[in-house]
Structures are given as structure tokens and as C-alpha cells.
Amino acid sequence: MLDILDDMDRPGQTGYLLLNDEGAVLSSSGDLENDERTAATIMGLINLTSQVDSKAFPPEEGFKKLSFVYDDHCYIICLSNRKIHVVKKKLPTDIPSNIV
Amino acid sequence: MEKKLETVMDELIARPGVVGCVFADHQGLCLGVTGKASDDSAGIIHAIAEEAARLEPKSKPPVILLENDNRSCIITTTGTVTGAIFKSIN
Secondary structure (H helix, E strand, C coil), X not given: CHHHHHHCCCCCEEEXXXXXXXXXXXXXXXXXXXCHHHHXXXXXXXXXXXXXXXXXXXXXXXXXXXXXXXXXXEEEEEEECCEEEEEEEECCCCCCCCCC | CHHHHHHHHHHHHCCCCEEEEEEECCCXXXXXXXXXXXXXHHHHHXXXXXXXXXXXXXXXXXXXXXXXXXXXXXXXEECCEEEEEEEECC
């Protein structure tokens, strides 16, 4: 199953990490191969985001997707089946750098 | 400074889908809050922005986007100020 995920062709993908719910690296490839430091930072961020504004976001709702957008690339993080999927991908250059 | 931030917050809250926003300084202290958001979250949004900047210390801080089916939150840092914008998707 993990091999199938590794081989999946996602357009623009330059790296991939699969973590368990304790933050251990189960699988990795590309730019994020064996990147324990990124894995630790991402786990810290997931723990922090569970406490974001309780007035604007009811705590029972939680988040499904977390993205970190840089000028030319981004990290997209999704939680599924008690595993954390992290994809690093290149962004098309024609979108504005400031998305806000 | 406060007047300018208030103007920015008024402009933001008037945008479609925006339900609230909060701004924090370099210590995570609340600079301003408007709409459906709590000043208690200034510290946490600053902590999230600081932790995210550690992902790639050589790049400029990323724009952080948190999403679920109904809502989204955008966190961005400019200079020493961190801002969070809360949006409702419906």
C-alpha cells in the first residue's frame, strides 16, 4: 500500500513524507527523504493548530488540510487514517506570490 | 499605528467571507481583533507563524492556510506583525 502511494504521480510533487500519529517517518521520498527535522516541525505545527481561535473555529470541527505556501513551492499536509501525509510541490510561476 | 491597523481591519472584515481577524506583535501580544475572533488567539497564531518559519529558515515566512469543509484561516507575517484572517467558506 505504501509503495503504491510512493509511486503515485502528483503533478509538481518534489517530495513526500508519511508520518504516523506520533510523528515517526513511515515513508519518504524526493526532497523530504528521511527529513526528520521537517517531520518534527510539522508535528509541532499540527499540535499547535488544534488550539487555534475557539471563537472563530469551534474546537470540535478541527482542520482537514494545512498548507504552507512559499513563493515558488508549498507543503500540503492532510490527516487520513491516523497517518499524516505531507507533500512538497512546486507552484506554477504565474500565480501571484501574495495570495492574501 | 493603531489607526492604520484599525483601517486595515475594517477593510478586511468588509471582504466577502471574512468573519474575523486578529493581529499579534513579535511577542505574540494582541495588537487588534475584529469580528468573530478572540484576542486570546494572538499568542497561538504567533506561535504557529514562528514554528512555520522554522520549516525553511532561509526563505521568507510562508503563508499558512488551515482549512476544513466550512472554514479557513490564513496566517501571514509581515515584518514583526503576524495576522490571522478567519473566513467562512459557505
